[in-house]
Amino acid sequence: MSIMATPAVLGERPKLPPSTFPRTPGHVSASHPSTAPSAETRHSTNSRPDQLLATHPALLALSPAERQRLARCARIRVLRRKEIAGRQGDPVSNVILVLEGYLKLSRQVSDGGEVFLDIAAPAACIGDVAALQRQPLDVNLTALTLCRVLMIDARHFRQTFEHHSDGLRAILQLASNRLIRMTETLVDSSALPAAGRLAKTLLRLALLSPTESTAGTVFLPVRLSQSEIGMMTGLCREAVNKQLRAWLGDGLVDMTAGAVTAIRPAALADVVDIASYETGGGATPSDRARPHALGGLPRACDPRFGRRAAHGRQA
DSSP states (O other), X not given: OOOOEEOOOSSSOOOOOOOOOOOBTTBOOTTSOOOOOOHHHHHHTTSOHHHHHTTSHHHHTXXXXXXXXXXXXXXXXXXXXXXXXXXXXXXXXXXXXXXXXXXXXXXXXXXXXXXXXXXXXXXXXXXXXXXXXXXXXXSEEEESSOEEEEEEEHHHHHHHHTTOHHXXXXXXXXXXXXXXXXXXXXXXXXXXXXXXXXXXXXXXXXXXXXXXXXXXXXXXXXXXXHHHHHHHHTOOHHHHHHHHHHHHHHTSEEEETTEEEEEOHHHHHHHHHHHHHHTTOOSOHHHHHOHHHHOOSGGGOOTTTOSBOGGGOBO
16 A cells, blocks of 8 residues: 555554543544634644654654754644545645544545545554655545644655654554554454454444443544444444444443444453354454554453453453
8 A cells, every 4th residue: 555544553652732622521522513613722723843743653753853844844734524634546745643533544446435444543644655655645534523633744754754764664664553454454354254343343443542431331532423334344334233233232332323432342352252263263363462452352452441341240
């Protein structure tokens, strides 16, 4: 792929500058009105760009002087929900650093349909590889929530990194990690049954920014429609709806207006484990090597979610 959205996976997630974006406890609602940002929100975008650049591992590899030079060619942009930030085939004029909110990466296929590739979370950098290779954008970028992004001039980005080996290695490492995860998703789509695919997808969504409440509940940071979840899992909307309704009745998920708002990760991890066992699979080598990246399986459980299964049963 000529473009990668590279999340900050090296070490702990960096702290982003504070913002006054509207939030509800535990999650960001994708149903937030697509109105113009408030005066407070616009004021929150006045953080210094050179400080914002330090939120990404590859950009952090630059010296303060290099970041300041790059910051002079950057601007902050606020995206409303469903606003298009880039189209497949467009020349890459800016590298996008996500500061707040979530962007959908998708591709158009020959029959006119859309393939949901991934979600770019805060601290993700989109278009870095394409800018370095002088390639056009090969994905569509759509805001799933109200977003704040830093637009970095692609020409200056390329000039800065062409002679910076440490920064290039960081970009390569992040792009490689992303390719591994996308490959795992592709394998899941053919190896796991529908329930296992759906459960694993919800667990991955929770890991974007987990917020745990009592009784082992984790709120999802973004609400997706059932059609969007279907695109992520390779399932039709009807199949997604049927399974979610069953899980809602069993207490595995919480839903509002047809969208999943919270999950019981330990219980969904059991679903993934059973699905993997029934298909003769189980945890893949990359799952065992990178438990923090997937979180989902009881044998490789993300420490933020704990290991207690639903109803107080020990996993």
